[in-house]
Amino acid sequence: MNVMFLGTGAGIPAKARNVTSIALQLLEERKAIWLFDCGEATQHQILHTSIKPRKIEKIFITHLHGDHIYGLPGLISSRSFQGGEDLLTIYGPEGLEEFIRTSLSISQSRLTYPIEFVVVEEGTVFEDDQFQVIAKKLEHGIDSYGYRVIEKDLPGALLVNKLKALSIKPGPIYQRLKAGEKVKLEDGTILDGNDFLGPKQKGRVVAVLGDTRYTDNSIELCKEADLLIHEATLSEADEQLAYDYFHSTTKQAALIAKRSNAKQLILTHISSRYQTEEDVATLKEEAQAIFPHSSIASDFMQIEIPKHRD
Template sequence: MEVTFLGTSSGVPTRSRNVSSVALRLTQRGEIWLFDCGEGTQHQLLRSDLKTSQLKKIFVTHMHGDHTFGLMGLLASCGLGAHAENVEVYGPPGIEPYLKACMKYSYTYFPYGVNINTIEPGVVYEDQDFIVTTELLKHRVTAFGYRITEKDKAGKFNVEKAKKVGIPFGPVYGKLKAGETVTLEDGRTFIGSQFCGATEIGRKFVYCTDTVFCENAIELAQDADVLIHEATFAHQDAEMAFEKMHSTTTMAAQVALAAQVKQLIMTHFSPRYAPGNSLQMSDLLKEAQSIFPQTVLAYDFFRYEIPRRR
């Protein structure tokens, strides 16, 4: 699992930062899941090493334009030459009428499957490998945070050990690998865990933006391997953060600390902290690290590989 930041500015793009979008590449299955899709996201994808043809899911946090204005353009381009197919879009109330209105008035037809799903708190998607859950955050409009949980996998099956004790090759190997207890025809009983390595613990990815500090963000981020959290404002601008329902650096760090996450990556920065201003990005990093040392700042095209737990 690898994260690529395609846009890390808040509200409007800058010379060095596009508006919100984060890609999660599931390398084990050749898929890309996109979180938010601000204006220009498809251009950012073209500048990255990500393949649009691998795009399978788009998760939208809320309907503000800096998180949605690139959605229609990206989906339209996918139909014109990116060879995408069966793209699932998940988002808050409003996502379906918005996209259908865009399609109607731009006379756009998708020659591939696009399924639009309106979400509610709880599980919004599950397959054999992953569970996607959401919780309401605290913003000026309905906004959701997302948690992607990779399911635990059984450890590697020791074929040689099974052969050595005389277990005949066949379907029984699959049962043992799944952790089942198997009784052979000769009456011997074997427990699957005796022939498997340590269980591979699934990784946990959490994405929270836009929101002021809230308990739901902590609940969503519990024990996450990586938490991506907005940090629009510096701590000294907390009054403005509460007014606009966004987070400060210290709010993001407090969520990470309370949830005991492994790594915090902050994003969605206000342009007011650009070079030349009294407060710089380095100051924002220091504020967060004073509370939660395992913090880094995202920038456009920053990549982070989520390590497996040992």
């Protein structure tokens, strides 16, 4: 599991930062990639990475401002020419489906794969045996959501030494026991796989927030997150401006990380007014003064999220 930032700017593209898109790469976990937002030229950004559009399984949109959705029609269309055949599910606020279907219809685009839309409301928007995704509404003038991606706890390690002590040799039986199955031996003995597994491995949590003012909902979404991705459009000196435009400052994002007891904070959606290395260093210092484990995202930056260790 790792995160790649495909765009880290705010509002409009800049020379150093494209507009927002974040890829959560779950290649080991489910051989798939989930996108969070898809600003203009996201597919161009992908060309500079190893990401294969056909591997994109889900796209989660935080809100319907252009810098978060204008890349969708192009990416969706191009996916057909890049081997896309599997279902693509797109999650987002009311109106997203109309925007995409209208764009595809007027451009007479034809897809080689099925597409499904899920209108996001507060609560669980996706769940299977591996992951759960919870959405909560933020404060941005229009409907804007944050997403909490929860990896479900993984089975514990197979206690091989315990099996060897019973003279059980490696083979298919190990795989069945690892899956928690009950296995009947030739002598009639029944082994329960759960008796031969170590403690469960705690799953990881990633929180991705859309554009927002400071809000307590953010703290709930980010509680104990292994990685928190939060917008920081403006510096703490521009707190009133951030409030007026429904955005957050570096200080406010850091306070969310601190109060939610997140492990790591990555700040993104950086205004184009901060272009020099000194500007970025100042933003980082502002956040680290409150939450030391803070970093500023840059385009194509990757963050590995390691598995929990006992």
